[in-house]
Amino acid sequence: MNPHPEPVETPGLEERLQVSAVDASTEALRVAIVDGEFPAGSRLVEMEITARLGVSRNTVREVFRILQAERLVEREAHRGVVVRTLTPESIKDVFVVRRLAETGAIREAASAPLGTREECCRRMRAALADAGAALKASDAHRLAAADLAFHGAVAALAGSGRLVEVISAIKEELRLAFGSVPDRVAFHAPYVARNAEICELVENGEDEAAANVLHQYLIDSEAQIIALLTE
Template identity: 35%
Template sequence: MGTTGSEHGQLADDRALLGRTSTAERVADILRTRIAEGFFRPGGRLSEDSIGTALGVSRNTLREAFRLLTHERLLVHQLNRGVFVRVLAVEDVEDIYRTRRLVECAVVRGLGKPPFAVDGLRTAVIAGEQAAYVEDWQGVSTANIHFHRELVALARSVRTDELMRGVLAELRLAFHVVDDPRGLHEPYLVRNREILEALKEGKRDGAERLLAAYLDDSRTQLVRVYAGLLQDGDAVER
């Protein structure tokens, strides 16, 4: 499926974000956000004409943005067909979780002496709980991603932040094809709060154990569901 008129209009609203210094990196930022939000779905084709017109950028700039996002494994170029949002394989999902476990648990393990700076984590937990209250499961997913980005931010490492931004953006490609977002995300609201409370109390080792179990359970659940969707052919936009 290509870009629709509605998508064209929503992207046109993003045009102001480009400012007077339009660059491929800024276009990539916009498209990355839209992919993470599920605006462009896995398997969906990105129309150069529609997106370029909506954002008011040249074809060369847009192609460079596509190249950047292809390097981040969010897009794929198919010869003679165009550029598509990537559909993850089950092995991709498993590898993403291996990376998350290595990085996130290492961040918690490497924290210095308490108290820890948990304000960002607290904000993400509250946002997730508020989204769940109104049954906004996409909002819960977004808040959960923010929680884990804030967790990694405790390392105060720009490079680690950039690594996890890409890893978590890629993970959301799998989230967007799951047909039960509530079942996928709701159980982890309480576990996010448990990790937050452990860190507030200065219990670094306890927080790491909670986090490791959380990631293992999340991986098992998502791989099982996602593998079934791939088998049924439901992970690709029709």
């Protein structure tokens, strides 16, 4: 045994504060984009965002890098960083991934590790309760978050960390799509009941029926978002 073990390096206070500032600033700008404060195609001027968030320019550059990786913003020649404009093709691409990943997760649920179904159903029920409260409060932001939480739990049914990562990778694009809908509360409302139906089927072990209901649900949601985007 080494009597003089190597000291474990831990992040200094300044580094931890920097990480915290990046996380908080990223979420603040992410929410502003999703809520439509910065419409599609808007330029995000570094100095203006620095002043708005009260952070350094280096922090804002890191925020831009993260949001670009999440496909919420993009860099354009001679314009800099702009809010991404969703197209029908990009919406279709996201929903192809959702249909394959989420319905596949349900169909694999029977093969998942012991306790996975129960834990995922618990998470789905919690998301449904949150969605119900958000509906009563007409809170569009909370409704969207509850919907994403519900479908994150659906993706976890297979017990595959990689599959969960696939859905997580498109989560912010979905938030951007939801944010582009004119009346988000009215958009989400009918899907809360459909989520409840899917949850009940999964709880009862009716996985094929649940996957089929979800497949049609996602087709309908995709078509509705595209129709609203192209009005």
